[in-house]
Structures are given as structure tokens and as C-alpha cells.
Amino acid sequence: MSDPQKSRCGFCAIVGRPNVGKSTLLNRMIGQKLAITSHKPQTTRHSILGVKTTDTAQIIYVDTPGIHKRGDHAMNRYLNRTARSALADVDLVLFVVEALRWTEEDQSVLDAISRLKMPVLLLVNKIDMVKNKDELLPYLQEISGKFDFTTVIPLSARKGDNLEPLERQVIAALPEGEQIFPEDQLTDRSERFFAAELIREQLTRRYAKEIPYALTVEIEKFEEEGNLYRIHGLIWVEREGQKNIIIGAKGEALKEVGTQARKEMEKFFDKKVFLQLWVKVKKSWSSDEGALSRLGYGD
Numbered sequence: 001m002s003d004p005q006k007s008r009c010g011f012c013a014i015v016g017r018p019n020v021g022k023s024t025l026l027n028r029m030i031g032q033k034l035a036i037t038s039h040k041p042q043t044t045r046h047s048i049l050g051v052k053t054t055d056t057a058q059i060i061y062v063d064t065p066g067i068h069k070r071g072d073h074a075m076n077r078y079l080n081r082t083a084r085s086a087l088a089d090v091d092l093v094l095f096v097v098e099a100l101r102w103t104e105e106d107q108s109v110l111d112a113i114s115r116l117k118m119p120v121l122l123l124v125n126k127i128d129m130v131k132n133k134d135e136l137l138p139y140l141q142e143i144s145g146k147f148d149f150t151t152v153i154p155l156s157a158r159k160g161d162n163l164e165p166l167e168r169q170v171i172a173a174l175p176e177g178e179q180i181f182p183e184d185q186l187t188d189r190s191e192r193f194f195a196a197e198l199i200r201e202q203l204t205r206r207y208a209k210e211i212p213y214a215l216t217v218e219i220e221k222f223e224e225e226g227n228l229y230r231i232h233g234l235i236w237v238e239r240e241g242q243k244n245i246i247i248g249a250k251g252e253a254l255k256e257v258g259t260q261a262r263k264e265m266e267k268f269f270d271k272k273v274f275l276q277l278w279v280k281v282k283k284s285w286s287s288d289e290g291a292l293s294r295l296g297y298g299d
């Protein structure tokens, strides 16, 4: 039996099919917005390290894109690769599902993680959506039987229900070890990276239906001038039509996206932000492995 007073440190992957609430959970567990979220699937494209340091432990969370069944598109292949490589190197896995639901995609994620031979905690998210709580118990009993989970925790990432017990269980499952990151460090990603993510978040929220994959953001300029960040963002799309949608009549749509993204950045960075956005067309970037890697989606 390991000593509960000893310090613990390790990597913890958050996995699950798209849209189950992985990014929302990560943000909650860190206590700050690190991953972008939207109600459209496939918002997350990068694995993000979120670091939570407590008195006795350091938990290094790895957020993964949803694992997809169809691997025939370059972006899907990239997403699958990132998710699987994030899994190879962790100490435990948080497997997130949605309360009262179990889909084929959930099963294929479980198949992938059950081969890894590491502790898996099953997190049943969105319990705030369950109107009739009597339905929860039989559901929990049924899915508990699908694998030898370390524990099963019903929770609501959005409302923050049951997250303290979750953190305790995560710490208990970590290996003993000294912390890897300084305690004030929340992530290993740069501010530039988050600037691009916050712009992409606004665009994904508005246009995921019209422009499913064909959108990415590159930060061309990121300069600090006293209390001000001067940021230039380039939005890449695949077709002229998509560019027109994003710019909108008289540039109004792009202006709104810019205003929202700027507000989010000012909260996130705690700085004044001057943001300028441009939209450019690059044909078929999302199905071209070379273009993907130049835009930051490489291995």
C-alpha cells in the first residue's frame, strides 16, 4: 500500500467520443479555461496539457480529440493519431461518456483504451440533463459491467457536480513522484496558441454547420506593448464562398467574431487586446497532410 502523504505526480488522459464534455471537464479541473468548447463535435484538435498542482499532488491532464471511426480524411487521421499518441504515455485514463447513452463510438473508444493496461476511471458526464434520476442507477450498473473500471463517477462538468471526489480518485490513482512543472504553471501551450484557439472557438460556434473542417487560424503577429497585446490572426478557409460567409455583409460578421474573440482574450490573458483578423483562401488545406503540418497539425 502506498503512503497517502507521499507526493504524487502523473499524466492523466481525458478520452471519449466527440462532444461528451472532455474540454469542459478539463477547464473545470484546472479551474481556468484552457480548452475551447462548443456544442459542435470535433472542437478539440490539439492535446493540451493542463496542470493542476495541489498540496500533495500534481496532475497533468491531457485533453484529446475524440477518436473517430472514419479515418479516411487527413484531418480525421490527424485527430486519431493525436488521440492515440496522447494515450500511449499516460498513467491513467479518464473515460468520459454521456449519462444514459452508450453508442458504437463509445464502445470503440473503450476497445482502444482497454488494450492499454492502465487504470481507467469511468466518468458519466451531463447528469444534470437526466430528468428522472431513477434511470441513472440501472444505467450505471450496466456500464460498470463493460470493463474493470477503477471507479465509476457520475458528474456534471458544466455544473461542477462531483468534481472534488473525482480529483481525490485521480490523485489516489497517480504514481508517487515529485512534481514536474512549477506550481504556478497551468499549461505547456503558448499564449499565441491560445489566441488562435479563442478565435477558432468563436468561428466554430458560429459556422460549424456551413464550414465543417475547412477552417483554421494562424497567428501572424503577437506583440506585447506594455499592458496591451497586439495580435494579427489569419483565418484560412478552403473556398471563396466560405470566405464571404465569414466576412459577411460589409464585414459585419467578421467584426462580431473579432469583438467576441478579443473579449475572451482580454479575460484569458488579463491584458488589453488589439485584434485584427484577415480571411484567406487556401484550397483543400484540410485534406492535404503537408498543409496540415505547416498550419500546426503535425506530429
Ligand SMILES: Nc1nc2c(ncn2[C@@H]2O[C@H](COP(=O)(O)OP(=O)(O)OP(=O)(O)O)[C@@H](O)[C@H]2O)c(=O)[nH]1
Residues within 6 Å of the ligand: 016, 017, 018, 019, 020, 021, 022, 023, 024, 025, 036, 037, 038, 039, 040, 041, 042, 043, 044, 045, 064, 065, 066, 125, 126, 127, 128, 129, 155, 156, 157, 158, 159
Ligand atoms: N448539460 C451539460 N452539458 C455539458 C456538460 N459538459 C459539457 N457539456 C456541453 O457539451 C458540449 C460539448 O462539450 P465539450 O467540452 O466541447 O466536449 P468535447 O468532448 O471536448 O468535444 P470534442 O472537442 O468534439 O471532442 C458543450 O456544449 C458543453 O457545454 C454537462 O455536464 N452538462
